[in-house]
Amino acid sequence: MRDKLKVLYLDRTTPYTITQPARLKHNSTASSTTATPPPAGPGARHRAQPGLTNPETTAHIGRMPRASVREQIVDAAYEQFHRHGYNAAGVKLITDSAGVPKGSFYNHFESKEALALVVMDRYGESRHLETLADKKKAPLTRLREHFEFLAKDIVDFGYERGCVYGNFSTEAADHIPAIREGVRGGFDHWAAAITAAIREAQEDGSITSTQDPETLGRFLVNAWEGAIVGERAAKDGSSFAAFFTIAFDTLLR
Structure with a gap:
C-alpha cells in the first residue's frame, strides 16, 4: 500500500494523493403399480431423488430470496448512509438503490433506525x-x-x-x-x-x-x-x- 501512497508527511511540498435440473424421462413400459428400482452404479446418488415435488420438501425454495432481499437492502443502505448521511438517505432512496419494492423494506426492518444499527455493525467490521x-x-x-x-x-x-x-x-x-x-x-x-x-x-x-x-x-x-x-x-x-x-x-x- 505504501508504494501506492504519496503523502505530505513524507514530502511537505506535494499534495496528499492515493495514487433447475433437467426433467427426467418416464419409463413408458413400467407398470403403474410397480415401483421402479433406484438407479445403480457410479453417480446414482446424483440422479432423481424421491419427494422433490412434495411441497413439504420444497417449501424452503420459495423462502430463499427473502434473505437476498435483506442483504440487498443492507448493501444499499451501507452505501447511501456512507455517502449521504442518515437524514438524506430515506427508505425510498435505499430501496430504489437496492432495486427492491419499498414495501419489502418493512418485511425485514422495523424502521430506518433499525437498519442504521445493522449498517453501523457492518461499517465497524470494514x-x-x-x-x-x-x-x-x-x-x-x-x-x-x-x-x-x-x-x-x-x-x-x-x-x-x-x-x-x-x-x-x-x-x-x-x-x-x-x-x-x-x-x-x-x-x-x-x-x-x-x-x-x-x-x-x-x-x-x-x-x-x-x-x-x-x-x-x-x-x-x-x-x-x-x-x-x-x-x-x-x-x-x-x-x-x-x-x-x-x-x-x-x-x-
Missing part, C-alpha cells in the same frame, strides 16, 4: 481494527498503515464518502438514543484498539511520549474525524496531510 493488533508488525507501523488505509478508502471514492459514525453522530445521535449508543460504542471500540497499539509502542520505545495512551488514542480518533470533514469540503488531501504530520511527526514520537 475498518479492519484487528490489524491494529497484528503482532507480526511493529505497533507504530500498524498505526500508520491503519490511517493510511482509512485515507485511501475515502480518496478512492473521490472524498464523497465520510465516516458512518461521524455522519450518524452529527445527524441523529441527539434525538435517537439507540443510534447515539451505537455510535458511542463504535468510537469506544475504535479508540481502544488504537490505544492498545500506542501502549505497545511506548513499551518497545518507538514512542517516547509519556502521555496517557488512552488520551492519545481518543485524540487521534477525534482528529481523524475532523480531517474527514475538512476533506469533504476541500477534496485536496490537505487535511489528511496535516493529520499525518501532527500525529506521526509530533504526537507519536
Whole structure:
C-alpha cells in the first residue's frame, strides 16, 4: 500500500494523493403399480431423488430470496448512509438503490433506525481494527498503515464518502438514543484498539511520549474525524496531510 501512497508527511511540498435440473424421462413400459428400482452404479446418488415435488420438501425454495432481499437492502443502505448521511438517505432512496419494492423494506426492518444499527455493525467490521493488533508488525507501523488505509478508502471514492459514525453522530445521535449508543460504542471500540497499539509502542520505545495512551488514542480518533470533514469540503488531501504530520511527526514520537 505504501508504494501506492504519496503523502505530505513524507514530502511537505506535494499534495496528499492515493495514487433447475433437467426433467427426467418416464419409463413408458413400467407398470403403474410397480415401483421402479433406484438407479445403480457410479453417480446414482446424483440422479432423481424421491419427494422433490412434495411441497413439504420444497417449501424452503420459495423462502430463499427473502434473505437476498435483506442483504440487498443492507448493501444499499451501507452505501447511501456512507455517502449521504442518515437524514438524506430515506427508505425510498435505499430501496430504489437496492432495486427492491419499498414495501419489502418493512418485511425485514422495523424502521430506518433499525437498519442504521445493522449498517453501523457492518461499517465497524470494514475498518479492519484487528490489524491494529497484528503482532507480526511493529505497533507504530500498524498505526500508520491503519490511517493510511482509512485515507485511501475515502480518496478512492473521490472524498464523497465520510465516516458512518461521524455522519450518524452529527445527524441523529441527539434525538435517537439507540443510534447515539451505537455510535458511542463504535468510537469506544475504535479508540481502544488504537490505544492498545500506542501502549505497545511506548513499551518497545518507538514512542517516547509519556502521555496517557488512552488520551492519545481518543485524540487521534477525534482528529481523524475532523480531517474527514475538512476533506469533504476541500477534496485536496490537505487535511489528511496535516493529520499525518501532527500525529506521526509530533504526537507519536
